[in-house]
Amino acid sequence: MKKYILLLAGLALWAPAAWAQTPAAHNPVVYADVPDMSMIRVGKTYYMSSTTMHMSPGVPIMKSTDLVNWKLVSYAYDTLTTMDAMTLARGQSTYGRGSWASSLRYHQGTYYVSTFAQTTGKTHVYSTKNIEKGPWKAVSFRPSLHDHSLFFDDDGRVYMVYGAGKIQLAELTADVAGLKPGTTPQVIIENASAPAGPTPGLPAEGSQLFKIKGKYYLFNITWPRGGMRTVVVHRADKIIGPYEGRVALQDLGVAQGGLIDTPGGEWFAYLFRDFGAVGRIPYLVPVQWESGWPVLGSPAGKVPETLALPANQPLIPGLVASDEFTRRAGEPALPLVWxxxxxxxxxxxxxxxxxxxxxxxxxxxxxxxxxxxxxxxxxxxxxxxxxxxxxxxxxxxxxxxxxxxxxxxxxxxxxxxxxxxxxxxxxxxxxxxxxxxxxxxxxxxxxxxxxxxxxxxxxxxxxxxxxxxxxxxxxxxxxxxxxxxxxxxxxxxxxxxxxxxxxxxxxxxxxxxxxxxxxxxx
Incomplete structure (x- = not known):
């Protein structure tokens, strides 16, 4: 059986359409704390950023060739800031804060990772030509745009979509160094939680914006009072709206994330689930398109246990690893797992x-x-x-x-x-x-x-x-x-x-x- 699964995994690399034949992967795809994922595909390679908040270095970058098996390849920064709270000085700390949900994008040969921090009160943008080796250029500006999604539109304009409940759109300068002078952020969705019910315990946040076949799709998470974490999707013909929304997934509390496609044309939603002390763990959910809407789940509305993707491999040494603390010449002092x-x-x-x-x-x-x-x-x-x-x-x-x-x-x-x-x-x-x-x-x-x-x-x-x-x-x-x-x-x-x-x-x-x-x- 093991040889058969390995054969399937190898075939999938050559013919992605074969993924749909025999499920091999299982959810969660990563059984570890990798929350607030943002994901891109460049050619046949996937990259993902995540949240590690008060840890240094921060904003981990992971790489995969199959959407299931990931390894750490970089961090966007060594230190977010040197203020007392980040250096544990004078009794200060920034537990639960630091940098939060990041947005990972690739535009005209440059990789961008943006994040925001209550600790600094700023929005931070990191960019590089080589996402695996760097170096990274860092800029920051005020204010701190909550759970934003960095977005490069086809007309050359750059935006961030952000907010909780009330979703706003801010235009940035072309170099993504700050808010565009002379512009004012505008509300594009007055109440993004509404499709899930009138009384949200958690207003819609975690924005991730995509443009697919000329339409704008905005993913958010909300938590109806007395219910569970829910994926809400809004759709519009223009970035400023008007937007129409619907509940896209309400199962197992799996929510917050966005869309990713494979080279073979399959679509998945990457999301995560609160899972107790181990943390917030990533799931993949198949996506079908119906009447211009992404329909999440297999069957529709359900998070599958298995996936038509290559089999999961151990997380050691991709995301965690043993360390004998021996170093050869030229090796980094600490591997990326630390x-x-x-x-x-x-x-x-x-x-x-x-x-x-x-x-x-x-x-x-x-x-x-x-x-x-x-x-x-x-x-x-x-x-x-x-x-x-x-x-x-x-x-x-x-x-x-x-x-x-x-x-x-x-x-x-x-x-x-x-x-x-x-x-x-x-x-x-x-x-x-x-x-x-x-x-x-x-x-x-x-x-x-x-x-x-x-x-x-x-x-x-x-x-x-x-x-x-x-x-x-x-x-x-x-x-x-x-x-x-x-x-x-x-x-x-x-x-x-x-x-x-x-x-x-x-x-x-x-x-x-x-x-x-x-x-x-x-």
Whole structure:
């Protein structure tokens, strides 16, 4: 059977029409936190941007040749801004904010990624000739245009469509550097939520605008009070309207996204679903055209479990990956799978000071894990996964805490705390949103191993914590963490390597490796 599926996948690359014969892919196409997708096709290659908010680098760019299997290839920026909230300075943070839903476009040989940020109060536009290698040019302007869609029209004019409930249209300068002087944004849809009902709990937002066969199609998400997340589509003959709208999909809460076509002429809607602690996960929904309207679902109105597309491959190493922290000449210091929690202090981490190790050095005293600088993260994945690390703690100072965590507002940690003349293995749970020490064990050696297993199957959303003194025999520590997706952080759980000081700066921990697994121990 496996050979048969692989054969189908290979045939699909040569004859996209064959995709319609035997479903091979399954939803979700990515079982990980990849929300607010924006997608383009350039020739036979697809590119997708997503939201990672307060993480640095930001606005990840992913690549696929089949719409199902994606790998990270770039980020639009290294740092969004250096203000206190992004550097975790003076007690400030920007959890749940940073940069939000991006818009990815390709126009006359240039790739554009635009986003907006409550943190800065600005709209940010990044552009490049080479989306995989850069460099990226950055411009920004006020105001911050909420959930906008960047749009290049056939007549050479450039726009952003944006807003919540009331959808507006703003014209930009030809170089996409700001609002066009002498123009005023205008309302093009007074109440975009209306097709889904009169009382939206979430006004229509997440605009994505497309022009297909001379008509304008605007995709939005809304959430009728007492209902579920819903896709609404409006259509017009002119960009300024008038627009007529209808509900395009109301199933499983799968919503927010847009349209993409294949080289063979098939159409899909890319959307995402809120799925508990793992985050917001991408789905693909087949699209048929009827009387000039996109009809989503197979059958109409339903999100299919399987898709007539090539089979899903593991997310390792495309979106997450193990790292031995060994680097050859010319390799980047950190692979793209890694992102820092807020902006890092680059003077305080290294993969060269001790070859084969990631060194995290403390540069200040911090009061909590959530305010600690230089926490290195990558996504958790479903349905189950595990993160494993080994850490040398011989150079921790009294008051230092170093180890492995799962990051969200209700986080969990397992690591080593140093005190005067002693060290201890400690497990901390913030399930109550306040850190509670669940277990402390004396440690008399300098190297220790930690593992966290995450079970997202059927939204179980439980993390379990382990330690080992030899790297092979594992013992549970503390207790299970009931993970929860909280809006203040607005992000799926992430594995995190951390070291922070509570008494004096200058100590450090050396992480030997981080290994990602897509299974749990038996």
């Amino acid at each position: 992102q820092w929690n807020h902006n890092p202090d680059n003077a305080l981490w290294s993969v060269t000071k001790r070859p084969g190790y990631l060194r995290l050095t403390t540069g200040r005293v911090d009061t909590s894990f959530l305010l600690a600088r230089n926490t290195l993260t990558q996504r958790t994945i479903g349905p189950v996964c595990a993160g494993v690390t080994a850490v040398d703690v011989s150079h921790l100072k009294a008051g230092d805490f170093a180890g492995l965590g799962v990051l969200q507002k209700r986080y969990g940690l397992v690591g080593v705390q140093a005190s005067a003349g002693a060290k201890a293995i400690v497990m901390v749970s913030a399930e109550s949103e306040k850190p509670v020490e669940l277990q402390r064990l004396p440690l008399t050696q300098d190297k220790v191993y930690f593992k966290i297993e995450c079970d997202f199957k059927d939204r179980r959303d439980v993390a379990s914590f382990f330690y080992s003194l030899d790297g092979s025999t594992w013992q549970p520590v503390g207790g299970p963490l009931k993970m929860a997706y909280t809006l203040p952080h607005f992000m799926g759980y992430r594995f995190s390597l951390f070291t922070y000081a509570t008494q004096a700066a200058g100590g450090y921990a050396d992480f030997d490796y981080f290994r990602m697994e897509d299974h749990l121990s038996k």
